[in-house]
Amino acid sequence: MSAADLYTKLTRVWVPDPEQVWVPAQLSHDYQDGDDCLHLQLSDGTEVQYAVAPGPPPGLPPLRNPDILEGENDLTALSYLHEPAVLHNLRVRFLDYSSIYTYCGIILVAINPYEQLPIYGEDVIDAYSGQNMADMDPHIFSVAEEAYRQMAREEQNQSIIISGESGAGKTVSAKFTMRYFAAVGGSARETSVEERVLESNPIMEAIGNAKTTRNDNSSRFGKYIEIGFGRKGDIIGANMRTYLLEKSRVVFQTTEERNYHIFYQLCASRHLPELSALGLRRAEEFQYMSQGGNAQIPGTDDAADLERTRNSFSVLGVRPGLQMELFRILAAILHLGNVRIQSSGRDGERCSVNAEDRSLHLFCQLLAVERSQMAHWLCHRRLTVAGELLVKPMGWQQACEARDALSKHVYGQLFTWTVGRLNAALRAQRRQPHSFIGVLDIYGFETFEKNSFEQFCINYANEKLQQQFNRHVFQLEQEEYLREEIPWTRIEFSDNQPCIELIEGKLGVLDLLDEECRMPRGSDESWAQKLYERHQNQNPHFSKPRLSNTAFIILHFADTVQYECDGFLDKNRDTVFEEPINILKASKSELVAELFQDDSGGDGPPLPGVTTAVPNGSLRSSRKGGSTARREHKQTVGFQFRQSLQLLMETLNSTTPHYVRCIKPNDLKQPFLFDPKRAVQQLRACGVLETIRISAAGYPSRWTYPEFFKRYRVMMQCRDPGLEDRQAACRATLGSLIPDPDKYRFGKTKIFFRAGQVALLEKLRASRLRAACVEVQRRVRGWLERRRYQHTRQAALTLQNYTRGWLARRLAHCLRYTRAALVLQKSYRMVQVRRLYLLIRSAAVTIQAFARGALARCLYRQLRAERKAVLLQARVRGWSARRAFLRVRGAVLYLQCCYRRMRARRELKQRRMEARSVEHYRQLNKGMEVKLMQLQRRADEQSRESSHLKERLSQEQAAHCTELARLQGELSRLAGSAQDEARSTALAQELSALRGEREREREERRSAEQRAAQEITRLTQAVESLQREKAALIQEREKLNTSLQEHERAREERLSQQVALVSSGLRAELEEERGRYQGLLKEFSRLEQRYENLKDEMTFSERFLGHRRNASSQSLILDISPPIPASEREARTSVTSPERERRVTVTSPELERRVTMTSPERVRRVTVTSPELERRPMSCLCSPQDSLLKAVGLFKDGRMREEDLRHAYDAVRVANKFLESQLVSQRQKWDSEMEALRLQVGAQREEVDRQSQALAHTLTLPPETGLQLGLQEQLARLAADNLELMEQVESQEQELMEQVESQEQVSRRLRRELHSLKQAGWGSAGPARGTEVLSGGNATPTPHKEAKLQGLLECRREDEARLIKNLITGLRPEVTRTLTPGLPAHILFLCMRQADWRGEEQRARALCTATVTAIKGALKKHSDDFELAAFWLSNTCLLMHLLRQFSPGESSQTDEQTLLTFDPSDLRKALSDLSIQTYQQLIRIAESRLQPMIVPAMLESETIPGLSSGGKSLGSHKRAASGAREKGEGVQPHTMDSLLRELNSLHHTLSHQALHPEVCRQAFRQISHLLTATTLNNLLLRKDMCSWSKGLQIRYNVSQLEDWLRGRSLQLGGAVDSLEPLIQAAQLLQVSKRSESDARAIEETCTALSPPQIVKILSLYTPLNEFEERVTLNFIRSVQALLNERPRGKARQLLMDVRHVFPVTFPPSLSLSPSQQPEQLQIPDSLNLAFLRRV
16 A cells, blocks of 8 residues: 555654654645655644655654554554554553553563552462463563463573663562562472572662662662572572672762662661671761762661661571671771871872771771781882882872772672672572573663763673574564464664674774783773774774764664773772782681682682672782782673673573563653653663564564454455355455555464554455445435335325224214204203102192291290299299398308407407517517626615615505595595596597507508518419429429430440440451461461471481481470470560561470570461370370360370460450450440439439428418418429439439449350350360369279160270271272261261260270371372362361260250260360361362363353454454463363353262351352452453453353352352452443543442452453443543542452452251161261171
């Protein structure tokens, strides 16, 4: 197709841009051949013109890929392969989908996100383990899995080459790669090799990484780690090689850079006591650490990093003392940099060091060398002149350089020694590795403003790696073409061999450099001149700068780099004087002497690539005789680096390489910030674009015939051909679609296309589909018009029919109306005549009735009038008589009242006078007691005087009487005349006095009435106020009752909530403890297997090495020592761990007694007894430890120690204390509420008392007679109400107290339940049971009660071994299918009951213990047999429940004669542990059988036929693996039917063994979780599975699984609920994803999915064809914003935990069936148990 056909209007292209490198544009006009420019429109609407370069292929801009290919996970799957397409795809994946990994053919491109991502957990490792590389999303784990699978399948060594510039994430990628290998290739050693490999990373980062301007943790050396694997794929060893350590960083750092991390870690931890002797100070005070300016890295804790480094040293076997020696050397280097060299002499030709210099003193003290000698030789050197040795002083500059060279040399030797120790710790101990995987973490291409010797070596190494990469890519392309048998021409690629020859060839840069180093007076300038003379204008890759004579330019594959010659010779020589080295050799420190002991040896050249004593340096010696012997030590750094690089190339060429290219997105270290300029520069430098160019030069697009047929079937003529016909159809179709046959090739299984041809086919396909759509529209529109015409015609006919019918109906209606009118007239006339007749008849009857009624009423009125007259006469006469009587009685009563009132008034007046006199007397004489006495004496005196005066008065009266008698006679005559006048005057005065007295009485009565009215008013108000107070009290009482009732209800609710909370907490804690305990049992079984392996290895080593241990070296002997004292036990248990990591080791008790618990981690150890002690009689093991084991229910095999019991007891005690604290806090809360209620009741009582007192006070006032009774009644009623209120309050208080007591009873019940749970969970027996210890040898059998037990089985002691062998260990799996479920358990139990009935308790216990051991052996022997595991699980559970059923004190049977005589709690505990282990093995076998079937059945199988007939998406084009894959022929893929058949088989096996339904439900709940987690994890990591059709397919598969579970009643155990995340994920793929309402619906619906899972599915959603739409980034952000509102407590992980194990519980078995009764038990002959005798 010509350019004019491709570059049409609206075609999208890429145009260069100075800022964004490439920007999208769109053609606004068609392009015609010969046009000199293109008219383009940018994305922002700007119109631009693009100049077309003239030529046979015109310089047109690159074309853009279709939108459906945006975000493709493999760059080679793009239709147009060029730089802008690669850059755009990486940017879209990095910014829009947060995907940092992308495939580019065989390369994995990794972009540094500069933040921690949750994609490296154990669940992700499980998801990628065992998966095909082409099926999963790009990931570093996918590359590691591909290398591991190829190594295991092809038995060929592999290499993973990780490269990139500083800060791109190479070290992190290498670290995660080794972590993946450590996870999938786990070792069984006690301290596994994979752990040591991982622990080597902190050490190498500390001594080899530093902060640079581009990276805070930059590796300043290259390393190649070979991880050795055994034949079974387990890690057995490792080896590390290092390349070109940047030693110059020890003495010099540029601005914003740091020295190596280890120095800052030591300075940050200088406060530690063990480091106080190093004399360290702050980092800014050391010359070697203060040149960068900033000594801190944000977010880095150097002290914590040192602790991590020391822990890593300990794991790798470096003793703490040796670690301190290493730290002393590092501190000495820092002090050496602070040694002051003073200039002296003329022109600074001499210098000296003060012998008292503190830094020199610390340096010599730390290295244990002579201080005076070191001070002397730091400023002098020794020369050999004419055979004589001369000592020459050095200048200040030369001395400083010599000091720095010594520091670099010491650090280099220490680095080499550390790597050697790591290799020694990682080396395989038992056998040689069968194969290995190498991880190369090497520096990427570097170019700075000033490039020196280090950059030259780094770029030289990258040139070699790029050459190896180009040849490997070319080889893969060639192999692919040969495999498909297609003709091909050699692909031209830019070979960098000329550049490599320039560097390492004869008389190349390195040769000239070494030659100049051997010259006595060689210099950088002379070396530069030799380079100019040799290579300038002769080699196109070499040039000379215009403005410099000491620099040269090399054209590398990635960029043109200018190198400055200054320092090349010194760095290549890396010289250090021999005299300081000799002083260090004589050091008293063993490590210092060891570092330099090989410096003067002549052992030959060091092995290339292997770290030696002096890897990058040489000693300058002046001794004449040592030149030949030490010639090898004078090898230059460049020569050594070339040799090591050559060895590395040979290693890589002998392995299958895998490439990881790390890209640094920006220089600001900002998360998810993409700089296109920096990205393109690195893509060009790391070879990604070269890979694309090589792929584009050949046939980059490859389709299999079925995929091509499915995609482009619409362009073919055939309908449904077979496989061979499909290939022929594809060949015929391509010939007609693409005329040029060079644009494609037909292979055996694939069709190969050149670049752009797939886009052309897509365009043709779109045109064909558009034409088909137009044809479909034409047909549909014609059909719609015909259908409309037919509808119109049918409507017209229908209207005519309806009209004619309407006319006929109207005529019939008229006729019916006429007939009806006649009928109505006749009926109406008849009604009128009949109505008149009835009216007349009714009138006559009415008149008669009224007349008769009037006569009757008249007679009635007459009779009633006569009756009322008689009655009135009687009433009037009676009234008159009563009125007269009442008048008389009223007059009498009035007279009585008047008389009584007069008497009462007189009496009242008299009493008032008396009251007034007494009151007056009391007021006058108040407080006059003393005066009374005086007045009494005075009164006595006056009485005596008065008596005397009376006597005199009597005498005078006698005389006066005589005189009066004489005068009276005279007056009588005179008074007669005035007597009448005096009498009238006296009467008038008396009358006026009576009138005044009457007025006064009236006034007093009026005033009394007023006072009475006021008093009545006041009392009335008081009564009203009392009534109001009564009403208030009643209302308050009602409120109090209401509040008390509400409080009671709230308290009851709180109580129920607390009880429910405590119950749920108890259940959760019980489940957690059960899970922990079952995990411990799983770990214990794994340790038993490890112990067996170790024992086998020891046997193997003793057999082949001839080593035999004596009795003293036995490490597996049970310690029969007294128990540990309480103080020591508390001291041991006081050691806590913030991480609570549990480690299980196999050690001897003697060693354990010597180990002190100083580690910050809690260590749990399980000891294993030796076989000799297991065969001892039980009487020999009657020790305190055995008693403790028996008390907690452990069988006596010696495999648990006291520490485990203490840990178990501590766990239960902590739970108990926690519950007790909750109960105490609840009780305190209830007490506080009770106290508040009591205070309220007391306040009410005080208020009632106060009101009663107020009422009583008002009654003390003088009341009137009429009001006293009313007030007293009111007071009585109020008092009665108050008493009633008090009684109600007291009753409510009593009820509250009763409820508190009931709550206390609930608390006590909870404590009892907790105690019972503790006993049931940990098997601790009560003090009243099981305390008696029987001695096996001395105990006499105590026979059972005299009851006869029917059906028991008697087994002789010598036949017990035969019983165990025939019934357990020798039982074949095929025999178990024919046995009755639970038969072995019944046989064993009947034998145990027979032994117990005979009083042989020890024998019964021994038989049960032997049974447990034998079942373990049988399960171990048949570790992959599901039926056998189910068989023994059923029998173990049945035997355990039989022991519980017939245990004394725990059975509900009434017949106590059938119970056991001993407490079998310890035996039940052993059987419970065995049941848990068997269940775990059962689940493990089921998972191993289902694991390979889950993903193919649930995701890949197409249960709905024709669902994906729309064609395969271009975006789902799978990449090919880096190596050829061997696919088995004839292997049927797993489908949903095969998965359901496998589940049917598992369920049938469990049901056949009569396993309890609850246990079956728990097992399938675990299996359902495995199905859900595995399927969902793969869905989240596979982009090709996230589509609408796949969602529908997954939902259909899950519905089949749901129906299967419900059909077998397994949904009750939570198996269906476990499928909910997968159901919601399938629904998420099917729902609409456009509007805001869709986002809210997704947030409300997908509750079982975590926010990262929802966002990941939306990001991976890929349409299968162009008619679907992608999920927009704005929609994803809106969903993410809604998901962020969810509570933070919910799970936020991306992948589900596949390894999660639900704790199992074993419910009690059903009652025994009649066939299982002892007397009816039938034993088949196939068991060979004829020696058993039925009793």
